[in-house]
Amino acid sequence: xxxxxxxxxxxxxxxxxxxxxxxxxxxxxxxxxxxxxxxxxxxxxxxxxxxxxxxxxxxxxxxxxxxxxxxxxxxxxxxxxxxxxxxxxxxxxxxxxxxxxxxxxxxxxxxxxxxxxxxxxxxxxxxxxxxxxxxxxxxxxxxxxxxxxxxxxxxxxxxxxxxxxxxxxxxxxxxxxxxxxxxxxxxxxxxxxxxxxxxxxxxxxxxxxxxxxxxxxxxxxxxxxxxxxxxxxxxxxxxxxxxxxxxxxxxxxxxxxxxxxxxxxxxxxxxxxxxxxxxxxxxxxxxxxxxxxxxxxxxxxxxxxxxxxxxxxxxxxxxxxxxx
Numbered sequence: 001x002x003x004x005x006x007x008x009x010x011x012x013x014x015x016x017x018x019x020x021x022x023x024x025x026x027x028x029x030x031x032x033x034x035x036x037x038x039x040x041x042x043x044x045x046x047x048x049x050x051x052x053x054x055x056x057x058x059x060x061x062x063x064x065x066x067x068x069x070x071x072x073x074x075x076x077x078x079x080x081x082x083x084x085x086x087x088x089x090x091x092x093x094x095x096x097x098x099x100x101x102x103x104x105x106x107x108x109x110x111x112x113x114x115x116x117x118x119x120x121x122x123x124x125x126x127x128x129x130x131x132x133x134x135x136x137x138x139x140x141x142x143x144x145x146x147x148x149x150x151x152x153x154x155x156x157x158x159x160x161x162x163x164x165x166x167x168x169x170x171x172x173x174x175x176x177x178x179x180x181x182x183x184x185x186x187x188x189x190x191x192x193x194x195x196x197x198x199x200x201x202x203x204x205x206x207x208x209x210x211x212x213x214x215x216x217x218x219x220x221x222x223x224x225x226x227x228x229x230x231x232x233x234x235x236x237x238x239x240x241x242x243x244x245x246x247x248x249x250x251x252x253x254x255x256x257x258x259x260x261x262x263x264x265x266x267x268x269x270x271x272x273x274x275x276x277x278x279x280x281x282x283x284x285x286x287x288x289x290x291x292x293x294x295x296x297x298x299x300x301x302x303x304x305x306x307x308x309x310x311x312x313x314x315x316x317x318x319x320x321x322x323x324x
Contacts, residue, residue: 027264031062033089034254037076037097039069043208043289044252047122048092050284054275055268065092072162073097074109081115085257087264090119095251096164099308103316104162106323113309116255118301120269122276123290125250126207127168127225128236129156132196133218140223140242143202147178157191157200160184164250165191165204168225170319172204175243195219206250207233208289225249231286252290253301269298 034052038044045067052063068076073096080091091097098112129140137143147154156173158165161184173180183200185191188209195203196218203210203219207230213219223239224230227247239246254272256265273295275281282292296304315321 027267028059028061033064034092035066035076035080036092037073040067046288058271078109081110083257085259087261090256093253093255099312117258118298119254119256119265120272120295121301122252123292125290126230128207128221130203130219130221133220144176151179154180155183155200156180157183157195157203169204
């Protein structure tokens with residue numbers, strides 16, 4: 001090979017290495033669609049629109065939030081999975097859509113592990129077990145004592161057996177060795193209303209959904225599901241203080257249809273991380289949902305998803321949960 005051929009080869013290699021950078025810098029060149037499995041006005045919708053507003057300012061392109069609720073996240077997830085992987089459609093995903101649905105449903109119209117490529121984490125959503133403020137139960141140990149003295153009588157409101165709150169309710173009962181009456185509701189709002197009204201004795205829900213009722217003195221949180229106490233609720237203990245190692249939280253993240261160009265994924269990841277690491281943005285997000293520590297890297301999100309699948313697969317086996 002002569003010197004000219006070597007020079008041409010080196011030039012081609014250099015161009016191939018910088019081409020993705022150029023593409024990433026130019027992307028996006030048109031509006032970006034963000035598909036959501038939750039309805040307009042929901043907590044995840046508020047988070048998605050807050051983040052989209054900041055990203056669209058960075059990109060100089062609008063982000064169209066498309067709500068596709070229903071089917072326990074399946075409708076929105078399927079739409080995102082089947083979208084063209086051209087770098088202009090992304091999916092605002094939850095733990096249910098990407099992990100727990102695998103262990104609850106036999107036939108999903110998408111493959112949570114193969115249909116998507118990770119982009120970045122948004123944050124974790126803590127859950128809590130609470131009782132009405134007028135309840136005589138003041139702590140988780142007191143709740144356990146009551147449940148053991150009254151097998152099957154303690155009513156615990158949640159969003160149903162195939163939801164995160166329903167799974168946590170079953171896990172809590174198993175780990176605490178108590179028999180409870182798990183009461184499913186069509187929405188977290190309905191579950192909160194009935195618990196405040198005294199129709200159910202306890203409630204497992206995400207923290208943002210009960211924050212106003214707690215602040216108003218109508219609900220008393222007994223413990224949070226995260227391994228560490230959460231900001232603003234410093235006096236509320238963790239379930240881990242009663243059950244060693246207990247650490248469960250919902251979470252939100254961004255993924256893209258498999259095959260989406262890497263430059264678009266990397267640019268989205270980089271800019272999402274910058275948005276989430278802004279202190280004001282982190283505070284605004286915490287007020288409506290997730291606790292964020294930034295988007296992390298694409299590789300970190302992939303590793304987190306793999307670990308979540310391992311954990312929930314083991315949990316489903318331990319609780320004898322069979323997909324239906």
